[in-house]
Amino acid sequence: MAACIVFIIFGLTSYATALATPSLDLVKSSCQNATFPKVCVHTLSIYKGPVSTPRELAQAAIKVSISRAINASKYLSSLQKEADQREKGAVKDCASQIADSVDELRDTLRELKELRRATFRWQMSNALTWVSAALTNEDTCLDGFKEVEGRVRTDVKQKVTYVAKVTSNALYLINRLDHP
DSSP states (O other): HHHHHHHHHHHHHHHHHHHHSSHHHHHHHTTSSSHHHHHHHHHHOOOOOOOSHHHHHHHHHHHHHHHHHHHHHHHHHHHOOOOOOOHHHHHHHHHHHHHHHHHHHHHHHHHTTOTTTHHHHHHHHHHHHHHHHHHHHHHHHHHHHTOOSSSHHHHHHHHHHHHHHHHHHHHHHHTTOOOO
């Protein structure tokens, strides 16, 4: 009897876990031609949330991008306290650019959640524009560090480049959507 209960609990736990994470087949097939396929598969296969359609996967990719951008923003805020004078300007500008990216990615997520057949093309145009703008902001952030040398530049470049990779993958997955 106890073994049967353990089996039932294990089965329910496995079923709940399967419902709460994306299908690895969906992730792999969707990410195979992404700009950064390994990053795409890694970030979306560990995503916690129900994902069973390409639209839900694109939304998950945007959520991952938002999360990474927020983490980068927090890092940049903490970095402003320890940066030297030359670095502070670049860090401040970068923090502003990443904050703008977060806003644009949030706008994208809202749009993707409300896709309608009658306004699909317009909504997709908005979503693609906002994600592209977020990518531009991330690139602009890095441009500000061209004259900065050292650890700060290296650390910021590493973090912001990763945000740009997951954002680029999100853009790819959104581009694959062909109906509401």
